[in-house]
Amino acid sequence: MTQQKTFREVIADGEGIFQPSVSLDCVIFGFHENELKVLLIKAKSTDHWALPGGFVFKDEDLDDAATRVLKERTGINDIFLQQFHVFGSAKRSDWNIHRSNFKKDGIEIGPDHWLLKRFITVGYYALVEFAHVITTPDSSSEECRWWDINEIEELFMDHKQILDKALDTLRLQLNHLPIGYNLLPQKFTMPELQKLYETILNKTLDRRNFQRRMTGFGILKRLKETRKGGAHRAPFLYSFDMRKYRKALKQGLHGGW
Amino acid sequence: MTQQKTFREVIADGEGIFQPSVSLDCVIFGFHENELKVLLIKAKSTDHWALPGGFVFKDEDLDDAATRVLKERTGINDIFLQQFHVFGSAKRSDWNIHRSNFKKDGIEIGPDHWLLKRFITVGYYALVEFAHVITTPDSSSEECRWWDINEIEELFMDHKQILDKALDTLRLQLNHLPIGYNLLPQKFTMPELQKLYETILNKTLDRRNFQRRMTGFGILKRLKETRKGGAHRAPFLYSFDMRKYRKALKQGLHGGW
Structure with missing residues (x-):
């Protein structure tokens, strides 16, 4: 039985297979019985919860990468992800956190590691009935669970900002787009x-x-x-x-x- | 008097100063006396009209880069550019066109040139009163003019698709957002x-x-x-x-x- 590579292993030697500079992050809102939640993941060795995100293979369409990354990191399949904003601040990366996380896992990455370079991230979002969604984190090193959006104070890097922007987008869309199908019972x-x-x-x-x-x-x-x-x-x-x-x-x- | 580097010169030795993989393109719609136009640019030695676009400096915010690129390539300043979509198809680049353009200008670029790698481009758009906008192309090698949107059949690479998506976005926004300030006289x-x-x-x-x-x-x-x-x-x-x-x-x- 071949063991699937963990996300961290892929990351450790990802240069050359991923498109440089570009990442993506998914804000998955879940609604169930009058609660609004968001799906977050965490490496067990760290204290930082994060949006499920990842990188784009060199020969992969950006939108396909979003679907794949979400599936790999959370087990979620078959939901419609929508681009909502690109986060391109030059100062958005705080890779010290990332580096120390890796260190705890026994992976040493040098200052020139591709992961420590600047990334511009594309935000995707979706709203699902979370009782219908089965989440399975991709490897033993990850935790994955729904958080009440009012509980969340701090997230990895600028992920809180990304979450807030997605929530603003969702709320504005309520003013002019229908919502409810797939979130409510048929009647x-x-x-x-x-x-x-x-x-x-x-x-x-x-x-x-x-x-x-x-x-x-x-x-x-x-x-x-x-x-x-x-x-x-x-x-x-x-x-x-x-x-x-x-x-x-x-x-x-x-x-x- | 120091001569400002032309866009093509910057491109020729841009590796190391620009963020890899990421570009941006601006769709500038112009309205004046019941005509809707779009601003396109062209290198004099080619037949391909294109959206004004460019790259992001390594220490520059993405949104600032959009403002700078538009200013450099068209002379346009002080307009509010809005992100509308990221174009991330793996097959979107057709760098053969680009390469032959350079060749006509006497710039030879090899197959490993950074410019021939894959780029994911962020689309920005704006709608302006074009009689109030003074356009000045950045160097003698560029032409820059307003085109009637109904006249445009083909553009450089996937720029026609980017233009169409911007136009769709603009038209959809008419359903739920106000428009007209700065496009019409005060009364x-x-x-x-x-x-x-x-x-x-x-x-x-x-x-x-x-x-x-x-x-x-x-x-x-x-x-x-x-x-x-x-x-x-x-x-x-x-x-x-x-x-x-x-x-x-x-x-x-x-x-x-």
Whole structure:
């Protein structure tokens, strides 16, 4: 049985196989039962949690590299990753941290090591139902788990900044793009949909305004059934009108010109 | 008097001063009197028009590099460039074209030249009033001019694809972000504003729908004056309510949650 190389082993002798200067980092947001989380990884010998990220093979498309890196480092497959920003500050790398991490693992890297050079990183993000996602870190040296986004204070290098920018992007997109498909059950109530928005925005919304606005987008179908079993009046169930939902994904919730 | 190095001279011995693998390209859209143009440059010895682009110095922030490159290659200063996409296909470079261009200029570059390696390029774009923009190509070897976007069939390498993606981005943004400040005179008529949208979208819009929708955004102030001198009934003049315009730039024309 051949042992797959660990990420650290690949890193240690990665020069020549990776495109220099360019890296990528993935911000995977997870939603489940009114909680918004983000997937972070960590080498067991360090205290630094980080976004799952990696490098681009010399003959590999950038977007394919993002999919591969995410799969290798977390086990996650088949999710749509979207570019959201390139982080290109000349001062963004703090490779002292990286170097000391390697040292703890018994890997000595010199000052001219390719990994200590400057990298410009492309940020990718996705939002998934995290109960449906099975994460398996790539090697025994990595931990991988969902963190409540409000718990996170510090991350490896500028990863907190990258996470914050992804969260800003997600929140801004709520103003003009539909959301909810694959995050909610196929039939859901208006309060459940509202809770999704409130969780992402981290604030409460007015119930009647929300319902009026959401109905106005024309992407919902109100079903004949109601949700049974609560103490209150049984709320109506809705589902997305997928034809209109997909159209709104392309030209925005408010329609094109 | 020291002669500034030409772009081609810098390119010829650029290894060691530029960040490897990473380039950037600028799509500068220009609007003036109901025409939408894009700024292209060309080396005089070649037939290939290209987007103004360049490389990142090793100690330079990526966004600063975009501003510098645009200034060096076109003379344009002080415009807000926005990242819109990273082009990272492994097959995007066609350096045979580049190599033969250099040859015509008497610069021989070998197969291991840094310029012939793979580059991942970051696309930046801006939309300006082109009558206000003075373009001055950086050296005698470059031409620089505005092209009608409908005239353009082929460009250097994948630059046509980059241009198309920028145009798609601009058109989608019209659905949820305000536009017009700095492109229209301070006081303008509704038909003039409509014409701006029609020019960018390359289609005609219904006059009454446009007016109703545009008024609904709340970013316009109708002035007491009218535009005098036409054959028709004098149309009202408008200006942007800049406080609301700026707010809409941040959270979208339809407001935040």
